[in-house]
Amino acid sequence: MKRPFEYIIEKLVLLSGIASIVFVVLIFAFLLKEGLSLFANESVFAFLFGRNWYPISDPPQFGILPLILGSLLVTFGAIVIAVPLGLAAAIYVAEIAPLWLRDILKSGIELLAAIPSIVLGFIGIVTLAPFLKTIFNLPSGLTALAGSIMLAFMAMPTIVSIIEDSIVSVPKNYKEGSLALGATRWQTIYRVTLPAASSGILAAIMLGIGRVVGETMAVLMITGNAAVMPVSFLQPVRTLTATIAAEMGEAVGGSGHYYALFAIGIVLFVISFIINLLADMFLHRGRGRKRR
Amino acid sequence: MNNIITTDRLDLYYGAFQALINVGLNVEQNKITALIGPSGCGKSTLLRVFNRMNDLIEGVRTTGSVKVGGEEILGPGVDLVSLRKKVGMVFQRPNPFPLTIYENVVYGLRIHGEKDRKVLDQAVEKSLSSVLLFADLKDKLSSNALSLSLEQQQRLCIARLLAVLPEVLLMDEPCSALDPLATMRIEELMLELKKRYTIVIVTHNMQQAARISDECGFMLLGELVEFGPTKRIFTAPKDKRTEDYITGRFG
Numbered sequence: 001m002k003r004p005f006e007y008i009i010e011k012l013v014l015l016s017g018i019a020s021i022v023f024v025v026l027i028f029a030f031l032l033k034e035g036l037s038l039f040a041n042e043s044v045f046a047f048l049f050g051r052n053w054y055p056i057s058d059p060p061q062f063g064i065l066p067l068i069l070g071s072l073l074v075t076f077g078a079i080v081i082a083v084p085l086g087l088a089a090a091i092y093v094a095e096i097a098p099l100w101l102r103d104i105l106k107s108g109i110e111l112l113a114a115i116p117s118i119v120l121g122f123i124g125i126v127t128l129a130p131f132l133k134t135i136f137n138l139p140s141g142l143t144a145l146a147g148s149i150m151l152a153f154m155a156m157p158t159i160v161s162i163i164e165d166s167i168v169s170v171p172k173n174y175k176e177g178s179l180a181l182g183a184t185r186w187q188t189i190y191r192v193t194l195p196a197a198s199s200g201i202l203a204a205i206m207l208g209i210g211r212v213v214g215e216t217m218a219v220l221m222i223t224g225n226a227a228v229m230p231v232s233f234l235q236p237v238r239t240l241t242a243t244i245a246a247e248m249g250e251a252v253g254g255s256g257h258y259y260a261l262f263a264i265g266i267v268l269f270v271i272s273f274i275i276n277l278l279a280d281m282f283l284h285r286g287r288g289r290k291r292r
Numbered sequence: 293m294n295n296i297i298t299t300d301r302l303d304l305y306y307g308a309f310q311a312l313i314n315v316g317l318n319v320e321q322n323k324i325t326a327l328i329g330p331s332g333c334g335k336s337t338l339l340r341v342f343n344r345m346n347d348l349i350e351g352v353r354t355t356g357s358v359k360v361g362g363e364e365i366l367g368p369g370v371d372l373v374s375l376r377k378k379v380g381m382v383f384q385r386p387n388p389f390p391l392t393i394y395e396n397v398v399y400g401l402r403i404h405g406e407k408d409r410k411v412l413d414q415a416v417e418k419s420l421s422s423v424l425l426f427a428d429l430k431d432k433l434s435s436n437a438l439s440l441s442l443e444q445q446q447r448l449c450i451a452r453l454l455a456v457l458p459e460v461l462l463m464d465e466p467c468s469a470l471d472p473l474a475t476m477r478i479e480e481l482m483l484e485l486k487k488r489y490t491i492v493i494v495t496h497n498m499q500q501a502a503r504i505s506d507e508c509g510f511m512l513l514g515e516l517v518e519f520g521p522t523k524r525i526f527t528a529p530k531d532k533r534t535e536d537y538i539t540g541r542f543g
Contacts, residue, residue: 173387177449180343180383181400181456182376191403196390 031269035262038062042256047263053227055247055257062260064267066229070144070237071213073230074223077148078155078212083205085152086159093160094167095189106164113157121218124150129222136234142224145233150218155208162207166200167193199282206279213271216241240264294321296460296490297342302356304337304346311337313514315356319460319507324482324491326505326522328498329537333511335494339462342492343379344372361459377404380453381462385469386445388437388452393429396437396448400456419451423481443474447481454489461485463493467500479504498538502526510534 038047042062050063093105128149129141170193178188194201224236225246244261251258297319304312311334319325327335337346344365346352358365365375377400388396395402397419398412406412416433420426425447429440437448446466453461463482467475482491482504495501501508502522509519510533518525518534529535536542 171387173383173385174389176345176348176383177387177389177452178399178403179348180345180376180381181403181452182373183399183403184373187403191399192389192391 028269031262031265034259035264035266038256038259038263042260047260048267051229053243055251055260060256062256062263064240064243064260064264066227067238067240067243067264068267069230070223070227071239071241073144073233073237074147074151074219074239075209075212077144077233078151079205079209081148081152082155082159082208082212086156086204086208087163087201089156090160090163090167091189091194094164095185095193106161109157109160112153117154117215117218118221120150120153121221124218124222132234138234140224140236142222142236143234144223144230144237147219147223147237147239148233150222151212151215154215154218155211158211159204159208162204163197163201166197166204169200170196199285203279203282206275206282210272210275210279213275214241214268216245220245240268244268295319296321296361297492298357298359299341300357300359302338302341302354302358304334304341304355305353306349307351311514312341315516317509317516317519319490319492321490322486322488323506324486324493324504325507325509326501327492327494327509327511328496328501329511329517330542331496334514335511336464338511338516339381339464339492339494342460342462343376343381344370345381347372373404377456378458379460379462380456380458382446382449382453382464382466384465386442386449388440388445388448390436390438392434393437393440393448394433397451397455399452404456415455419455420448422454422485423447423451425451441474443470443477446470446474446478450481450485458489460490460492463491465494465496468496475500510537512537 047062047064048068049065050061051065052061052063053066054061089105089109093102093109097105124146125142128146129143131141132138132143132146133141174192174196175188178192179185183191219239220242223238223242225238225242226236227238227243228235230237244264247257248261251261295318298317300316302312302315303310315338327338329335340346341354341358342360342365346354354366356366360375360379364370389399391399394416397416398406401412401415406415417426417430420429425444428444437445440448446469450461450466467478470478479500482493485491493501493505505522507520508522508525510517510525510529510531512533518529518531525534526538529538
């Protein structure tokens with residue numbers, strides 16, 4: 001009686017495996033179909049590099065350059081904040097913290113990942129935005145900088161745990177070799193351990209970027225949502241994701257506006273895809289080298 | 293006779309477990325001293341006392357006296373950086389850093405603050421020549437050290453030590469990852485190196501100890517059972533346990 005049972009299980013597992021691919025393909029096909037409809041009346045160039053996003057004026061203008069730059073600015077800021085902090089935290093957790101503290105810190109970092117992004121956005125609105133408003137003397141604290149800071153918190157858990165993993169997986173005999181030559185602990189970390197873990201560190205940064213680019217709710221709440229060309233961190237901006245979230249509800253199905261939002265989805269999809277691909281490449285480069 | 297390492301009433305505990313019991317031995321300058329014994333007898337632990345590598349393990353307690361070049365190295369006030377510069381270590385598995393060959397050799401000099409390119413270049417040539425690698429590698433100093441064969445990697449690890457001008461080389465089963473031919477060539481290198489350095493080698497290979505060492509210590513369950521000239525240990529052991537071990541009755 002075992003044979004048919006094995007057969008059924010085998011096929012079920014196969015089916016689940018195929019399903020995940022099918023769903024991705026279907027989603028992408030749908031996204032393409034809806035998004036590409038925009039380019040019947042609109043040039044790709046005007047869409048990607050147009051400086052004005054006026055989707056409901058007459059005639060509508062669908063230039064997403066301010067949105068792309070908004071996303072880039074907020075992401076760049078978040079990474080500049082999150083990477084040094086994350087790297088330092090990961091080094092501390094992996095190499096320096098005593099065992100009992102290590103466990104507490106690791107669960108703390110995981111807990112940070114468990115906070116829903118809307119809650120972070122909410123806290124950002126009531127605490128961070130007023131704070132930035134006061135210290136920089138701004139008309140509003142809802143700015144790109146506020147978004148970057150909140151997103152840095154969101155990217156931190158990913159960055160810290162991946163870097164920490166890659167530091168821990170550096171062979172112990174590298175460290176011993178360095179210490180046996182009279183190197184101090186810090187010299188060992190920055191001359192041997194970090195270079196040995198570099199592929200994991202790059203992957204962590206890419207995945208952190210991926211997390212930040214795709215984040216929507218907190219960004220929608222805290223960046224001020226002005227679709228203008230960003231020139232400074234201290235002004236309101238709007239990101240690609242926030243635009244879709246804010247406008248999908250009011251866009252009329254089948255209108256140019258509706259298709260434009262799908263086209264933004266394609267742009268996001270391509271960005272995430274490239275980032276994930278890069279992260280994967282870095283991770284595999286690291287593994288390949290270790291196996292040798 | 294010039295003793296470079298002396299231990300006296302040395303005890304070492306991992307937590308409650310005593311790994312070294314009342315060890316007293318003298319390592320003579322420019323000789324190869326081998327430590328033999330079955331796995332777990334404490335020979336590696338003893339070796340790691342000499343450059344304080346046991347400090348990395350939590351819960352290790354060492355008592356007694358260990359002197360290197362006449363200076364006490366146990367206790368909290370010891371400058372580990374200069375101790376480890378003086379007493380270098382080669383590990384069981386070759387462990388070159390995942391850097392270029394050049395950077396591997398100059399690593400020790402760099403961490404001790406040497407920046408002069410000329411000094412570094414000279415050190416690379418001299419150290420690699422000492423381990424007979426320079427001729428083979430002089431055109432690929434910038435390739436990754438991990439691309440070398442295991443034997444070359446182990447030679448590189450020895451060159452890396454020589455660059456910081458140590459006095460003592462500790463070798464923890466340096467040939468156990470190598471094939472017999474490579475082992476033979478590393479042994480030849482050790483005989484060459486003892487003209488300028490003092491070598492302490494831990495080996496599970498009795499023939500190796502017999503071939504290359506001048507002095508030999510047999511360890512069992514944390515005790516240094518017998519210590520003396522290699523020839524005498526292997527031909528006329530005084531202790532019954534040594535005799536049983538070298539004649540292959542256990543181990």
